[in-house]
Amino acid sequence: MKNIVKRIIPDFMRQQLKDYIKQNLKSYAEEDSSLYKENPLPFLLDSQINRLLYTLFRPDPADAFGRNRYVVELFKDLSEKHKLIKKAVVKYSVYHVCIETSSYCNRKCQYCHLSLLDRSDKNDKMPISLFARVIDSLAEIGFDKRFSFNLFNEPLSDKEHILECINIVRSKLPNSYQVLTSNGDFLTPDYLNALLNSRINELVISVHYDGMFNKDAQIKKCLSIIKRLGIKEKYDYQDIGAGFILVMDKSVYNSKYTKYLALRSEDFEVQGSDRAGVLDKYVRKVPANSVCPGVMHSINISHDGQLLPCCIMCSDADSLKPHIYGTVGNDGDIFDIFTNAKASLWRKRLFAPQDDIALRPDPCKFCGSLSAMTQEDCDRKFVLRTLLNKL
Ligand code: SF4
Numbered sequence: 001m002k003n004i005v006k007r008i009i010p011d012f013m014r015q016q017l018k019d020y021i022k023q024n025l026k027s028y029a030e031e032d033s034s035l036y037k038e039n040p041l042p043f044l045l046d047s048q049i050n051r052l053l054y055t056l057f058r059p060d061p062a063d064a065f066g067r068n069r070y071v072v073e074l075f076k077d078l079s080e081k082h083k084l085i086k087k088a089v090v091k092y093s094v095y096h097v098c099i100e101t102s103s104y105c106n107r108k109c110q111y112c113h114l115s116l117l118d119r120s121d122k123n124d125k126m127p128i129s130l131f132a133r134v135i136d137s138l139a140e141i142g143f144d145k146r147f148s149f150n151l152f153n154e155p156l157s158d159k160e161h162i163l164e165c166i167n168i169v170r171s172k173l174p175n176s177y178q179v180l181t182s183n184g185d186f187l188t189p190d191y192l193n194a195l196l197n198s199r200i201n202e203l204v205i206s207v208h209y210d211g212m213f214n215k216d217a218q219i220k221k222c223l224s225i226i227k228r229l230g231i232k233e234k235y236d237y238q239d240i241g242a243g244f245i246l247v248m249d250k251s252v253y254n255s256k257y258t259k260y261l262a263l264r265s266e267d268f269e270v271q272g273s274d275r276a277g278v279l280d281k282y283v284r285k286v287p288a289n290s291v292c293p294g295v296m297h298s299i300n301i302s303h304d305g306q307l308l309p310c311c312i313m314c315s316d317a318d319s320l321k322p323h324i325y326g327t328v329g330n331d332g333d334i335f336d337i338f339t340n341a342k343a344s345l346w347r348k349r350l351f352a353p354q355d356d357i358a359l360r361p362d363p364c365k366f367c368g369s370l371s372a373m374t375q376e377d378c379d380r381k382f383v384l385r386t387l388l389n390k391l
């Protein structure tokens with residue numbers, strides 16, 4: 001039996017586990033503790049599993065997910081639970097909300113879903129009433145974390161619409177951190193000025209390319225964009241390995257809110273992903289074996305109000321449609337959908353072991369967004385799976 005326990009609970013976790021049991025199950029006399037020393041898992045209550053999950057997901061104290069007191073609930077179907085519980089789960093779990101404010105992009109980059117989907121002839125803007133409905137929900141929990149206006153769209157293609165969306169977020173989520181990424185094609189000096197005077201905290205111009213990535217050519221493109229926007233060429237060059245970022249010096253633009261203005265270009269031969277199994281490029285050769293924290297801490301909403309498991313999925317890709325958790329309105333609000341049976345099952349299936357890849361959702365099997373695991377990650381995942389099997 002001891003060997004089984006040793007296998008189930010790696011050394012680094014065993015003492016913690018015993019401590020939690022001792023702390024939380026005081027009614028067990030010391031002599032009875034031999035029972036749980038041999039086989040502690042049957043004695044664990046949800047609250048203790050929660051503490052363990054909390055510990056396991058707390059390698060980085062700055063990580064908002066590490067502060068989640070409701071992590072265990074992410075793996076349960078909360079459909080029948082009171083709305084307050086669902087709200088608490090979202091409040092303490094989610095630190096990034098991405099809303100695709102429209103469906104249109106003028107480009108078809110080879111590393112994007114839009115290389116296969118044609119969204120260039122339609123511009124389905126998210127209706128302001130739907131956008132405001134989602135923001136109202138977030139306002140109910142005082143959402144104060146990262147908020148993005150992108151998925152697979154060019155948010156600046158409709159100036160009036162995006163500025164209205166930014167204003168809504170500004171007034172209803174005043175403590176959130178607003179982020180906007182654009183391909184820069186629609187930007188003019190005046191438009192840039194309007195954005196810098198809105199409540200955008202971070203504005204990133206993603207500088208794209210056709211064919212192969214060429215660093216020098218991309219830097220030249222960045223410099224011509226800077227010139228077109230009428231700002232001075234004063235920036236901090238940051239090498240990010242497969243690409244670079246030019247972080248504009250604060251002295252070259254005037255804004256009370258924007259703390260970060262940058263141009264970014266990445267080599268997608270290295271950084272790209274197969275977009276949840278949709279592209280036949282950028283496919284990983286080995287099964288992904290990591291956990292996917294994104295499904296715990298982000299809410300991703302398409303232009304028509306559908307909640308997706310992650311930000312690398314596009315709601316219009318046929319193969320991904322079955323994985324959509326639900327639609328705001330038809331299936332309740334964001335709290336109902338983020339905590340429903342489909343979402344919780346998806347999260348549990350992501351913890352399938354590497355040798356049981358069939359259990360994992362198809363888009364996740366070779367997901368390039370997942371990094372390789374260290375031995376400690378493997379131990380952590382092993383404990384997690386054991387704990388989750390008890391739920
Ligand atoms: S990567 Fe961005 S700019 Fe390129 S097609 Fe996709 S949404 Fe448009």
Ligand code: SF4
Nearest residue numbers: 276292310363364367
């Ligand atoms: S593993 Fe990849 S495809 Fe699956 S949910 Fe996470 S990011 Fe998305």
